[in-house]
Amino acid sequence: MELERATCVLTLTATVAAAAATVYLFEPRLPFWFAEAVWPGRRRREAMHQPVMDADDEDPPTWVSDMGRIRELLLGTKLRDFLKDRHKGRPEGVPPPRDVLVLTPSCTVNDALTKLSERAVLGAPYLRDDGKDFLGFVDLHDIVHALVSHMFPPGPLGTMASHDAPDWFLTDDSPACVDRILTLVRDKGGDFCDRTLGSIRRRVGDGAFIRVDETDHSLLDVIQTHFVRDVQYTKPPVRHRVAVYKYAVDASRLTDAETTIEVTDVFSVSDITRFLNRWNELEKCLTPCSIVDIGVGSTRVDAVPxxxxxxxxxxxxxxxxxxxxxxxxxxxxxxxxxxxxxxxxTADRLDVLAMPVGEFIGKLHALSGEDNPLREDQMALARAHPLFRGVLRTGELTGGRLNVTVSQKATLLEVIRALARNRVHRVYAVNETTGVADRVVTHSDLVRFFALFAPSD
Structure with missing residues (x-):
């Protein structure tokens, strides 16, 4: 009997503590509002969302968490306003052309790579040739994956090449293996680039579509509907990008009321992070706890030699x-x-894919002391690539992606700043003693975290 009573007490205590912690994360001011109601006239500290600092304290002010204000920001920001502001802080540094790139099944891989390269984008909406329906998205990951399948076609039993490539391809790191891959890419790359997208991709892809209508969704609604399903932190985000479209009436077929799809904009999960990073009040709303304490990111760090x-x-x-x-x-x-x-x-540089990855990232991030002739050209500087365009001379890091790492004690704010300011898609929390990465945090992890702690009203 005593054991059962103790178990009930412990269970009740744990439940109350969990509920109190959840309420505090949503609205840190609630306990003070309750105290004011119980003891009228009791003076609450206005420093609840201001820095708390004693008169004799010379240390920097300490901010307390206020996730409720982030919820209000996401809920109060309309998609239309977000789209107008999203170009600030984009990786390319400048707004893309007004017309949005769209790919179709009849487009060849060669043409698709050329168009993606010209826009310096990773993917594009994938529509039917007649523009009457959307099929999904096509991105560089799809194309490279299709190249692997083209190099190692399905066997006699119909096994998928993407998961059953030869052992030497997946495990051998010797120079002979690199030479063998280079030979395969050169022998089969030409035929692959002549194939149409329709022959390598059918439907779906990593993206969603939102129709522009009279109902202007909030940014939080978009996040919870398209980037994070069921708002469960343990689940990966559903998609990484969303296309906004409208129907353009085909004047030649008004009698059939047939319309074509016109894609007006595309935004990604990284745009959400950059939007939050530009918010002046962000620092005041985030807890000073480390990402390890909060549990943001993944402790599974996949790596290759x-x-x-x-x-x-x-x-x-x-x-x-x-x-x-x-x-x-x-x-x-x-x-x-x-x-x-x-x-x-581009299609003429597929041989780069046979390069050892260490050599690839070394050249991609090369530094030296000479001036870069592209320094004054924002567009060219942001979109330059030392391997694929040949426009970079020895000079400075411009075209590649920095290897951004943070300490294991890094706060959530520091990670957001690192992702947004360094224009990268992930940062690694590295053990300073061993140099081993113990945790990786992506834009998707951050958006999932805010969706979890900022439910829609």
Whole structure:
């Protein structure tokens, strides 16, 4: 009997504590409002969302968490206003052309790579040739994955090449393996680039579509509907990008009331992070706890050795279901690789995919002392690529992606700043003693976190 009573007391205590913690995260001011109601006239500290600092304290002010204000921001920001403001802080540094790139099944891989390279984008909406319906998205990850399938076609039993490539391709890091991959890319790359997108991709893809209508969705609604399903932190985000479209009436077929789709805008999960980073009140609303204490990000850090071929890295990404991999040298993190690093690749440079990934990121992030002739050209500077365009001379880091790391004690604010200001898609929390990455945080992790702690009213 005593044991059952103790169990009930412990269960009740844990439930009350969990409820109190949840309420505090949503609205830290609630306890003070309750105290004011119980003891009228009791003076509440107005410093609840102001810095708390004693008169003799010379240390910087300490901010308390106020997730409720972030909820109000996301709920109060309309999608239309967000789209007008999203170009600030984009990776390219400048707004893209007004017309949005759209790909169709009849487009060849060669043409698709050229168009993606010209816009310096990773993917584009995928519509029917007649523009009457959307089929999904096509991005560089899809194209590279299709190249692997083209190099290793299905066997006699119909097994998928993407998951059953030869063992030597997935495990061998020797120079002979790199040469073999280079030979395959050169032998089969031409035929692959002549194929149409319709032959390598059917439907779906990593993206969603929102129709522009009289109902202007809030940014929080968009996040919870398209980027995070069921608002459960343990689930991965559903998609990384969303296209906004409207129906354009076909004047020649008004009698049939047939319309074509006109894509007016595309935004991604990283645009959400940059939007929050530009908010002046963000620092006042986030807890000073570390990302480890909060549990943001993943402790599973997928990585490949520096000698692995770049093409093999993308096959590994497909197999383990991630969009980026760490690159290690004797277990220590020296960089990372993702489809973002192929932003400017074209059909005539597919041979780069046979390069060892360590060499690839080394050239991508090369530094030296000479001045860059593109320094004054914002567009060219932001979209330059030292491997695929040849426009960079020795000078400075411009075209690649920095290997951004943070300490294990980094706060949520520091991670947001690192992602937004360095224009990267992930940061790694690295053990300063061993150099091993213990945690990785992406834009998707941050958006999922805010969706969890900011439910829609």
């Amino acid at each position: 520096k000698d692995a071929a770049l093409l093999r890295c993308f096959a590994v990404m497909e197999r383990v279901g991630v969009s980026g991999l760490g690159v290690t040298d004797d277990g220590k993190l020296i960089g990372s690789v993702s489809e973002s690093d192929l932003r400017r690749i």
